[in-house]
Amino acid sequence: MKNKIVIENLTLQYSDGTESLNGINLDIPANATTVLFGPAGGGKSSILRCLNRLNDLADVEKVTGKILLDGENILDLKTDVIALRRKVGMVFARPVVLPFSIRGNLTYGLELAGEKRKSRYAEAVERSLKLAALWDEVHDRLDDPAIALSGGQQQRLCLARSIALEPEVLLLDEPTSGLDPISTSKVEDALIELKKQYTVILVPHSVQQAARTSDYAAFFLEGKLIEYAPGTEIFTNPKKQRTEDYVMGRFG
Amino acid sequence: MNKFFTKNRDLTQKLGFSLLTLMTLMTILPIIATVIYIIVQGAPAISWTFISDFPREGMREGGIIPAIIGTFYLTLGTAIFSVPLGIAAAIYLSEYAPENKATRLIRLAIINLAGIPSVVYGLFGLGLFVLFLNFGTSILAASLTLSIMTLPVIISTTEEALRAVPQSFRTVSISLGGTRWQTIRKTVLPQALPGIITGVILGLERAAGETAPILFTGAAFFLPRLPHSPFDATMALPYHLFVISTQVPEMPIKIQYGTALVLLVFVIGMNALATFVRGRARAKRQW
Numbered sequence: 001m002k003n004k005i006v007i008e009n010l011t012l013q014y015s016d017g018t019e020s021l022n023g024i025n026l027d028i029p030a031n032a033t034t035v036l037f038g039p040a041g042g043g044k045s046s047i048l049r050c051l052n053r054l055n056d057l058a059d060v061e062k063v064t065g066k067i068l069l070d071g072e073n074i075l076d077l078k079t080d081v082i083a084l085r086r087k088v089g090m091v092f093a094r095p096v097v098l099p100f101s102i103r104g105n106l107t108y109g110l111e112l113a114g115e116k117r118k119s120r121y122a123e124a125v126e127r128s129l130k131l132a133a134l135w136d137e138v139h140d141r142l143d144d145p146a147i148a149l150s151g152g153q154q155q156r157l158c159l160a161r162s163i164a165l166e167p168e169v170l171l172l173d174e175p176t177s178g179l180d181p182i183s184t185s186k187v188e189d190a191l192i193e194l195k196k197q198y199t200v201i202l203v204p205h206s207v208q209q210a211a212r213t214s215d216y217a218a219f220f221l222e223g224k225l226i227e228y229a230p231g232t233e234i235f236t237n238p239k240k241q242r243t244e245d246y247v248m249g250r251f252g
Numbered sequence: 253m254n255k256f257f258t259k260n261r262d263l264t265q266k267l268g269f270s271l272l273t274l275m276t277l278m279t280i281l282p283i284i285a286t287v288i289y290i291i292v293q294g295a296p297a298i299s300w301t302f303i304s305d306f307p308r309e310g311m312r313e314g315g316i317i318p319a320i321i322g323t324f325y326l327t328l329g330t331a332i333f334s335v336p337l338g339i340a341a342a343i344y345l346s347e348y349a350p351e352n353k354a355t356r357l358i359r360l361a362i363i364n365l366a367g368i369p370s371v372v373y374g375l376f377g378l379g380l381f382v383l384f385l386n387f388g389t390s391i392l393a394a395s396l397t398l399s400i401m402t403l404p405v406i407i408s409t410t411e412e413a414l415r416a417v418p419q420s421f422r423t424v425s426i427s428l429g430g431t432r433w434q435t436i437r438k439t440v441l442p443q444a445l446p447g448i449i450t451g452v453i454l455g456l457e458r459a460a461g462e463t464a465p466i467l468f469t470g471a472a473f474f475l476p477r478l479p480h481s482p483f484d485a486t487m488a489l490p491y492h493l494f495v496i497s498t499q500v501p502e503m504p505i506k507i508q509y510g511t512a513l514v515l516l517v518f519v520i521g522m523n524a525l526a527t528f529v530r531g532r533a534r535a536k537r538q539w
Contacts, residue, residue: 054427057471086429096420099443099537109428111438158424 004169005029005051010065012046021046022223024065027088030214033191033200035214035231037207038246042220044203050169050180051201052088053081058076070168082208086113087164093174093205095154097146102138105146105157109165124164132160133190159190169199177205188213207247211235254313297510311474312504316402316511318475322391322486323460323518325479326470330402330459335452337399338406342448343408346414347436366404371464378468392482394470398459399436405458409451412443446533453526460494461519463490472497489515 005028012021014220015208021043023171029032031217036044040187049055050067053074059158066073074084086109098105106125115121134156138149155175162170172191176184191213194200204210210217214231219240227243349355365443370478377397387393417440434436441448471491481488493511496503 052427054423057423057426082429082431085427090427092420092424092427094420096424097441098419098424100422107427108438109430110429110436112428114427156392 002030003027004070004204005201006066006068007047008066008068010047010050010053010063012043012050012063013061015061016059017052020223021050024182024225026218026225026228028161028201029200030159030199031195031197032215033195033202033213035204035217036212036220037217038220038226039251043223044220045173046218047108047174048090048203050075050092051171052085052160052170053079054090056081056118063125072134075105075225086165088169088171089165089167090171091158091162091173091175095151095178097149097154097156097157100146100155102141103142105161105223106164106233108154111207113165124166128160128164131163132156133186133192133193134160149158150183154185155179156187157185159187160180167198169201170194171200171221172200174208184209193236207249219246221246260485262352273476281347287516290509290516293506294434294509294511297504297506298513302507302510303514304478304489305473309502310311311501312507316489316492316514318478318487319489319492319511320514320518321478322471322488324491325347325486326392326398326466326488327390327456327460329482330398331452331456333396333399334455335340335408336404338452338455339401339410339448341403342407342410342414343436343441346411347432348420362404362407365400366408366441369464371467373397374392374465376400377465381461382469388474388483390470390483391471391479392470394486395482397465398462398470402455404461405455406452408437408471409454410444412447413447413451414440416447419439419442443537446529446537450526450530453522453529457522457526459521461490461515463494466491489518 003025007024007026007028010021010024014020024043024047026047036047038044046055049058051069051074052062056127063075065075067075069088070083072079100108102126103121106128107121110121126135126139129138129249132133134153135249137153138144138157144242148174149157155178159170159175170184176187179187188209191200191202195215195236202213204213211231214235216228217231218228219234219238219242221225221242227238227240229239234243235247239249287328302315303320304317306317308314330339345355345358349358375402381387381396382389385393387396391417401468421439423436425439426432430438466488470485472485472487473495475485475487489511493508493515496511497508504510
């Protein structure tokens with residue numbers, strides 16, 4: 001199994017002292033879903049936001065260690081963060097559709113990238129909507145305002161919007177936390193398709209979702225990586241006591 | 253619940269509402285009265301001649317076209333200087349400036365700038381533009397003076413409009429590989445535009461109605477011709493109104509009020525435009 005991302009001794013501190021990361025080592029394989037789970041404040045979102053350098057916008061006091069994406073350290077000062085963010089797409093907990101049409105949302109990233117060929121746009125719109133399992137619901141009204149979609153549809157549109165850029169890695173930060181069970185299962189089904197092409201890293205909104213979706217799962221507690229194993233192992237036969245306690249619902 | 257108390261509470265409530273209604277009426281009545289008075293007194297003066305002809309007989313007859321055109325030029329000149337500068341400054345403050353002492357100082361300066369009496373701007377304009385930069389008493393000097401006065405209004409309303417655009421739009425745009433400037437240009441600015449336009453119009457409207465800043469910098473008592481270049485002085489509605497109300501003996505009252513009415517229509521027209529722009533944008537807004 002090829003590792004897409006290798007995190008080496010990653011330590012991070014925010015200037016206001018909230019959620020930090022402490023010496024994280026983690027190998028994330030390509031074409032699989034890796035789940036980062038654990039109680040709130042454990043550092044899961046912080047890792048995601050390091051992986052596309054979105055943390056650059058936050059009040060970070062210090063970051064040390066390495067994050068190697070295909071062998072290149074993305075924390076390096078020389079990293080082209082714009083190119084990185086095109087390669088590493090992100091979906092947020094709350095669906096944020098931009099104030100454009102459905103199509104406008106999907107082509108936004110390509111426009112930013114300076115894509116001139118209009119044929120690429122139509123292609124990207126159809127391909128990404130199909131992958132995000134939204135095509136059938138919206139293909140006849142692509143020019144309607146995106147805000148008119150339901151919450152579940154909006155979140156799948158956000159997913160499609162990231163896919164439209166053909167990234168290599170997809171980061172999903174509790175993408176179904178605001179959705180009903182039907183929408184949730186649609187998103188989860190889409191993820192199964194997506195991991196065939198991408199490296200998917202998911203922060204789930206529940207242990208059940210973690211168990212359902214994970215190929216690999218990493219349990220985080222208070223900024224430390226407690227246990228990392230294939231999903232089938234960690235949810236049925238965890239090695240560490242604290243992992244077991246959390247998975248069994250004894251705390252959290 | 254005791255019936256007495258219930259009744260008593262109803263009464264208090266009614267009294268309170270009546271009092272608030274009365275207060276509201278008291279604030280808007282003088283405004284309505286002023287407008288009606290100006291319309292009644294000024295309407296007889298309004299004719300095609302009045303808005304298309306030069307003043308005659310020592311301004312006691314004829315029209316006010318040089319003042320109307322002068323005010324238009326001054327408003328345009330003010331817009332040319334203050335709009336790009338004001339919007340650029342607001343973008344810097346809202347999107348780029350770090351939150352530190354220097355930024356807070358700049359904000360404080362802008363707020364204080366808005367509180368400076370307009371005659372002080374006039375004096376400053378006289379010193380800087382008319383004398384030191386040698387622009388003379390001219391449309392250019394007056395427009396620049398009005399621009400400085402208008403800038404704080406445009407900067408603060410624009411900054412507010414930019415800040416009203418949800419932060420999440422910026423985060424999403426950045427996460428999709430946008431630079432900061434792309435994010436501003438493609439997402440933030442278009443969403444803030446109606447608010448910015450409203451602020452700009454309100455700022456310019458204030459500039460159009462001001463007398464003091466142009467008094468020493470560009471306004472002429474009387475000119476027999478229209479200005480030919482930005483270095484010419486010009487007549488202007490507010491100053492013309494001041495002149496014919498205080499400086500010309502035996503001035504027919506209807507010409508004074510007619511001039512006031514034209515100025516009022518100019519300013520209220522701009523205000524209505526601002527309200528229209530804001531209303532339409534709000535109906536179309538998607539957040």
